[in-house]
Structure formats: structure tokens, C-alpha cells
Amino acid sequence: MVGSSFAQAGRTGTAEESCNDPNGFIVGCHEEVLSEFNLLSPNVADPASEIILFRVDEPEFNHNSGEVAFGPDGFLYFTLGDGGGANDGLDQPSLPHGPTGNGQNIDVPLGKVIRLDVDSPPAPGLDYAIPATNPFVGVAGLDEIYAYGFRNPFRFSFDDGPGGDGKLIVADVGQNRFEEVDFVVNGGNYGWVVREGNQCFDPFDPSTPPAICASTGALGEPLLEPVASYDHSNGDGISIIGGFVYRGTLFPALVGKYVFGDFSTSFGSPEAQLYYMDADGVPNTIFEFSNGLNNDPYGVFLKGFGEDADGEIYVLGSTVLGPTGTGGVVFHLVPAKGDMNGDGAITVADISLFADVLVESNTLPHMVDRADIDDDAALNGIDLEQFINLLLP
Secondary structure: OEEEEEEEEEEOOOOOOHHHOOOOOOOOEEEEEEEEEEEEEOOEEOHHHOEEEEEEEEOOOOOOOOOEEEOOOOOEEEEEOOOOOOHHHOOOOOOOOOOOOHHHOOOOOOOEEEEEEOOOOOOOOOOOEOOOOOOOOOOOOOOOEEEEOOOOOOEEEEOOOOOOOOOEEEEEOOOOOEEEEEEEOOOOEOOOOOEEOOEEOOOOOOOOOOOOOOOEOOOOOEEOOOOEEEEHHHOOOOOEEEEEEOOOOOOHHHOOEEEEEEOOOOOOOOOOEEEEEEOOOOOOOOEEOOOHHHOOOOOOEEEEEEEOOOOOEEEEEEOOOOOOOOOEEEEEOOOOOOOOOOOOOOOHHHHHHHHHHHOOOOOOHHHHHHHOOOOOOOOOHHHHHHHHHHHOO
8 A cells, every 4th residue: 555645844945045034933944745655554654665756845934735635537636835925925036936926937836736647657757757638748837737826725625526526626825815716627827926816916015906917827828716715804714724525425405515614713813614615506605604613612723624435524623723732623514403304404304303313213323413402412302392492483
């Protein structure tokens, strides 16, 4: 068995690099490293088997991105942010982002979705092969690039569960104003640093979107708009966290919906937000979960999502801002108490199913849990009374 991992590693750097600036917010240079390991078991890697597949120096401490996943095509995908700092470095000549920013520079891997073939014989001088359909194979541009124009595509997933079409969905973290969700296609340019969300972007005045900006990239290709976005000023969050399209069975009303969220409403208070949108239909409207995890007190910073083999979704959070401490929690996304058929509403259609559980003709654990309205691990008249109250308008 073989697995891949993505990690940060410290590097010395030069005295002139901004990451070694003694007055910087976080001092110390690093690189991103993609490694391959043999697995001793499904959950244990052999540390002696490491093969470093891909590495890139990072000029700043942030925007590291770093999701890794195999796509439905069998190729290995991973993401890299634009190198950090603000405005893709265009307002700071000391940062090595070039005249157009890393996101728009097709000669560097930063600000990109990268795609590799790790199963075919490696290309000369590499430890991997290049998929022949990558957009810049045989022409100017880095062969490993699959899509570009991203700021910090921190999380992505494929809609590859039962009924899914395999599309790649990237949640790209914005800067001052907008967070965005992109349906990513081969060779697509998603606009950063010319655009943020669905608005124009000015790196020298990042809080004020210009009225007009370029609609094409340097190659004449269109700048693709997100399928959905939201504005920081509405209090919807500050840093999008991508999730998964639900393809499970416990929550029928959620099938085909892309579940995602936001880290918090501020960096000073753990107030995660949880959202969904219709990946199978019209995706441009974002809905907020009205109960369950998004009810007060949620009280965590949203860190990520997980998906099990049955397509069920888990939400990961922590009461601590950074990756420290013991405040981490994992929630399982399930229908609300009393929603026996999992259609997202408590109606007369739930009555017979509730009755079946109450008289013990249905003892499936997930159904028993939905009928235990007061969550005391016992089914009794109190649950019946509360279920009736939920049915009343």
C-alpha cells in the first residue's frame, strides 16, 4: 500500500528574504513538501520509505493550502496558496511574487491546483509522471498545473459519491471582502489577483473593488467566476472552509448539497458558521444550517470536514485558534431530533416512524437517536410530548 502526505518543513533561507525579516509577524522560512510513503497498515506509514515527490519554497508564513486527494481519474491533486502576504505581493516589491502575482503566473506552482500521475513510469528527472491532458503540457507554462488563479485554496473535494459527477470543488479563501466556491475545470483561471470573489480587486486599495477590471488572463483566457461567494461585511465569516457534497443515506434532504462553512466571524471569538448549497442544481444561493451545529452555542473555530466510506459528513472544530491544545471536537452531521425520515422538516410524515421506534418495532440506532428528543438515552412519554410540540406550528 502507498499513501501521500503534504507537510511544511523549515528551511534556512537567505537574510534578504521577507520570511527572515526580524520585524515580521512570524519569522522563519519554510517549504511545502509532498511525500510518498509505503503503508505498513491502513493507518501506519513506514517513515523509512519516504520519497519526496514535489517541493516548493514559500516566501511567507501563510497561504500554505495543502489538501491532497486522488481524483476520479486516478491522478493525484494538491493545492498551493499564492505564497502568502497580502495582495499576492503586488503592493510589496520585496516579496518575490513577480509583476503579476503568483496566482496569475503560469510558470510557478503557487496559487494553483497541481495534478500528478504517480502510477505511471516517472518522467525524466522527476519522481512522477505528468498527465498528458494537463493544460500546459507541450506549451509555455508549468506542466504540473491543472488550474490556477487562486489565493489560498485551503480545502477541496471531488463529488465522486453515488450520484455525483466527479467535479472538483475548491473553496478559495479570500482577503478583505469575499470568500468563494469554485467548480474547477482543467486549465481554468479563477481570477486572483485580478478578482476576489465575483468582484474586481485592487491590490493597492483592497477594501474597495474597482468598477472595472480585466475579464481575461495573460493568454486571453477568460477569468472564471465562482459559482457562489459571500461578503465579509454581512457577518457570514472571514475564511471559507471547504467540505463535501453529501452522498450519504441518513439525511435524504441533504443529498446533492455541498456542505461547507467558515472558520469564524472573527479571529478573536470561536463562532464557526455552517453552510450548504445545491451542487446538483443551482449552486449560487448559499443557505445557512438553521439548527444542529449552527445553533448557539456552537463555540468553536471550524477547522475542516471529513467524509466516511458511507458518504456521511463530519465537522471538525476547536475552541483554540491555532493547532494546539485539547479543545478539538468532531461532530457527525445528522438530521435534527424528530426528523425521522431525514427530509429536513418535522411533519406528519414522521409520526408513524416515530411510533415504530417508540414501540420498539424499529431499533436502528440512528432512528432511536432521532426519536430521543430530550437526548437522555431513554424513550418515554417526555419524548412523545416533545415530538408533538415539534409538530405543532
